[in-house]
Amino acid sequence: MQLSDLTTQCSPNWCPGCGDLAIWGAFKNAAVQKDWNNFNTALVAGIGCHGHLLNFTKLISFEGLHGRALPVATGIKMANHDLNVFVFTGDGDCLSEGGNHFIHACRRNLNLTVFIHDNAIYGLTTGQTSPTSPLGYKSKSTPEGNPDTPINPLALALGAGATFVARGYAGDIAGLAQLMIKAHDHPGTAILDILQPCVTFNKEFTHTFYRDNSYQLGPDHDVTDKNAAFKKAQEWGPKQIPLGIFYQVTEPTYESRFPQITKNPLIQNSPERKDLSDLFQKFV
Amino acid sequence: MLTIVPKKEFIPKPFKKNMSDQTFFSIKIGGQAGQGIKSAGLTLSKVATRSGFNIHTYTEFPSLIRGGHNVEQILISREDISTPLQKTDLLIALNQDTINKHAAELLPGSGAMFDADKRIDTSKLVTGVNLYPVPLSKLAGLELLINTVALGATIALLGGKVDLLYDLIRLEYSDKGEELISKNISAAKSGYDFVRQSFADQLNTVLASLEKIEQKMIVNGAEAVALGAIAGGLQFASIYPMSPISGILQALAVHQEKYGYIYKQPEDEIAALTMAIGAGFAGARSMTATSGGGFCLMTEGLGLAAMTETPVVIINGMRPGPATGLPSWSGQGDLQFILHAHQGTIPRIVLAAGDGLDAFNLTMKALNLAQKYQTPVILLIDKNICDDDQSYPVFDISGYQLNSGKFTTDFNPNFARYAQEEDGISYRTIPGTGNFFIANSDEHLEAGFSTEESADVVMQADKRMRKQATCEKEDMQPPELFGPASAEITLVSWGSNKNNILHAIRDTIGVNYLHITWMSPFPTAAVKDVLGKAKHIIDIECNSTGQLAELIAEKTGILITDKLLKYDGRPIYPEEIITKLNSSNV
Numbered sequence: 001m002q003l004s005d006l007t008t009q010c011s012p013n014w015c016p017g018c019g020d021l022a023i024w025g026a027f028k029n030a031a032v033q034k035d036w037n038n039f040n041t042a043l044v045a046g047i048g049c050h051g052h053l054l055n056f057t058k059l060i061s062f063e064g065l066h067g068r069a070l071p072v073a074t075g076i077k078m079a080n081h082d083l084n085v086f087v088f089t090g091d092g093d094c095l096s097e098g099g100n101h102f103i104h105a106c107r108r109n110l111n112l113t114v115f116i117h118d119n120a121i122y123g124l125t126t127g128q129t130s131p132t133s134p135l136g137y138k139s140k141s142t143p144e145g146n147p148d149t150p151i152n153p154l155a156l157a158l159g160a161g162a163t164f165v166a167r168g169y170a171g172d173i174a175g176l177a178q179l180m181i182k183a184h185d186h187p188g189t190a191i192l193d194i195l196q197p198c199v200t201f202n203k204e205f206t207h208t209f210y211r212d213n214s215y216q217l218g219p220d221h222d223v224t225d226k227n228a229a230f231k232k233a234q235e236w237g238p239k240q241i242p243l244g245i246f247y248q249v250t251e252p253t254y255e256s257r258f259p260q261i262t263k264n265p266l267i268q269n270s271p272e273r274k275d276l277s278d279l280f281q282k283f284v
Numbered sequence: 285m286l287t288i289v290p291k292k293e294f295i296p297k298p299f300k301k302n303m304s305d306q307t308f309f310s311i312k313i314g315g316q317a318g319q320g321i322k323s324a325g326l327t328l329s330k331v332a333t334r335s336g337f338n339i340h341t342y343t344e345f346p347s348l349i350r351g352g353h354n355v356e357q358i359l360i361s362r363e364d365i366s367t368p369l370q371k372t373d374l375l376i377a378l379n380q381d382t383i384n385k386h387a388a389e390l391l392p393g394s395g396a397m398f399d400a401d402k403r404i405d406t407s408k409l410v411t412g413v414n415l416y417p418v419p420l421s422k423l424a425g426l427e428l429l430i431n432t433v434a435l436g437a438t439i440a441l442l443g444g445k446v447d448l449l450y451d452l453i454r455l456e457y458s459d460k461g462e463e464l465i466s467k468n469i470s471a472a473k474s475g476y477d478f479v480r481q482s483f484a485d486q487l488n489t490v491l492a493s494l495e496k497i498e499q500k501m502i503v504n505g506a507e508a509v510a511l512g513a514i515a516g517g518l519q520f521a522s523i524y525p526m527s528p529i530s531g532i533l534q535a536l537a538v539h540q541e542k543y544g545y546i547y548k549q550p551e552d553e554i555a556a557l558t559m560a561i562g563a564g565f566a567g568a569r570s571m572t573a574t575s576g577g578g579f580c581l582m583t584e585g586l587g588l589a590a591m592t593e594t595p596v597v598i599i600n601g602m603r604p605g606p607a608t609g610l611p612s613w614s615g616q617g618d619l620q621f622i623l624h625a626h627q628g629t630i631p632r633i634v635l636a637a638g639d640g641l642d643a644f645n646l647t648m649k650a651l652n653l654a655q656k657y658q659t660p661v662i663l664l665i666d667k668n669i670c671d672d673d674q675s676y677p678v679f680d681i682s683g684y685q686l687n688s689g690k691f692t693t694d695f696n697p698n699f700a701r702y703a704q705e706e707d708g709i710s711y712r713t714i715p716g717t718g719n720f721f722i723a724n725s726d727e728h729l730e731a732g733f734s735t736e737e738s739a740d741v742v743m744q745a746d747k748r749m750r751k752q753a754t755c756e757k758e759d760m761q762p763p764e765l766f767g768p769a770s771a772e773i774t775l776v777s778w779g780s781n782k783n784n785i786l787h788a789i790r791d792t793i794g795v796n797y798l799h800i801t802w803m804s805p806f807p808t809a810a811v812k813d814v815l816g817k818a819k820h821i822i823d824i825e826c827n828s829t830g831q832l833a834e835l836i837a838e839k840t841g842i843l844i845t846d847k848l849l850k851y852d853g854r855p856i857y858p859e860e861i862i863t864k865l866n867s868s869n870v
Binding site for chain 2: 039040041060062063064068071075078083104
């Protein structure tokens, strides 16, 4: 498999320098390395600038409604757990409109890989505040400053029971691709929050800001220690933005809890049920 | 002025020793929520069907778990019975409330059995009602066994076989231990023996075994939908609990492992439908179910399924709204909402079931239609259909064939998922086949890439709506006309009013009934043909504006001005329909 196999008739329409371009590039590199193809993979996106990615990536996909990428992906995975299912979503998509689905996806532990394109702004609707915009942040919808305290996606995922919680940065394409692979290889729901600049509407969280203030979690961080992960997730500020895997433990996947799909994916269980006399007799 | 001749069984008859000539015998058992009214009703129903009779039950209960007033009517007949009736022949009162609330239904000659240990005041009953005081509490010992004692007492009074009751107790408690079985059996026996001794000269033969006993199932509509789904090849269901459809998910949850499908409880109705859509996209025959309030949350998913052309079935069990409305009562107020839900224009198939058996068959059909037309199919039922138990011959699925429609797993490097087709239906494929396309909620090209070009937009919009026209030609069924082709009065209605109306007009002359099942696409020509010739039309519905009449007006131009509308959560009883017929000025 080559990068060109993933090319479609559509060219990216993101702003030059958009973090989405880098996330897209990292994903394609990971896909080529791991041979994620149309026989083994399905992509799901929500609505937002991130969702355009499906048009430029030749992997079968479902572009859902704003906020609803996760339940669509849940249905796909439960119907056919042999598929690699990747969810592309945004901070507005999965933390605002789809917040409920995010919490419940984290607690279920289906083997889903979730990439949050987190630019702390609503880009597609041209610059309103998002759930990860800082307190006091000035935007078109908050000209006097954001009155809401931001959601911490990592802490939320940890609290909701996710078994893999990580943060990446869109400026590091090679590192992000490796993090995407680790997220994919994790058996269970993997939440990868990806810091990305919105070069057009977010003048605060720029490439320079992220480059200057982020650092990689080192070997001294115990990824199996939930309290340590939670503490690291609270860090934010000058030189204080950790990147890497915050938390990773192995627990039974959601799909493994259904005996009827331990042998085959659900869609391979025949829907032909010619004789239901046993069932009908229960009502006699 | 037309005089409608009422059937003789609407004329109250004395409750006498031999009740077998009462064509439809009505037992009503009432008590507090938590006293096991519903389970006692089902057990009594099974004693009746195992003695060769048909049954229909109707339950009223408040939206709470303990306390409040629960009542169940059990109608027993040698004939088909599929409707509640206003009359009560035997009232079984486990508390004072039951007497107070239903005293007016008891006419001279009918009977009232009540707990003699509870100082029940029967002064509200008219003279001539036969009283059967039974010391239910004392015989039961435990409060939990009172309903079982009452069952034994009832079977004695009605001349039924008490062994059938013992069999059912053994079956019900088979996994709960011998002690519980023998406690229940001795409770039943104590009630049975007491009545046999105390009222020896008043026993009758209402429940005496018939010579010919055919095997019958007793199912309510919620169970019928679940059974229809299993028979229809269901692979994935995500359903958020809500009255009145929780019985569907509970029935599905029990049998999933054996039949290899999945029932998943989602976080809300938005997820319920979008999960089912995801599963449908991945190739599973999928469905969800909800009531009107939950359907409000599903309206965005409805359009998503239509836009991405993903098969999905939605069961909507109606109860009165708006908002939380009357959670545990029935209504027909969702029709116009379901027909118009979602922004823009989408192809949708909307069917309305008339009873449990209809719901069973239409659920199977809906799963096939969703696959064939790759668009949402909505089946309307209501609380009465969901909760009313009814006896049917054992369901027959031998005539059912799964249909996956235009579907392929063959690899095609240039798969055109939304290719232009004359019938509007393009070949569908699924992930994992090597085929590429985008199931795109944005307007899209044939492979699913987003587009905003004028010609593409119009082409895809037209293609989707051609499916509606194809369905009209290939699958839509005309409405059913019951009764004479020419009549003085033509009734028109839908849903669970069907059997109530048919019961009401059994012995009338000059009345026919048009029952409509297909709401979208709508059988305009056939409806116009019948109603255009009708001399006088009465629209009968359980909503406050006559939503079917509005649909008929929209499609046919025929305005119906005479309506019988009821929207208090209760069914329209056959007796009320007779009264309406008799008061119609024709």
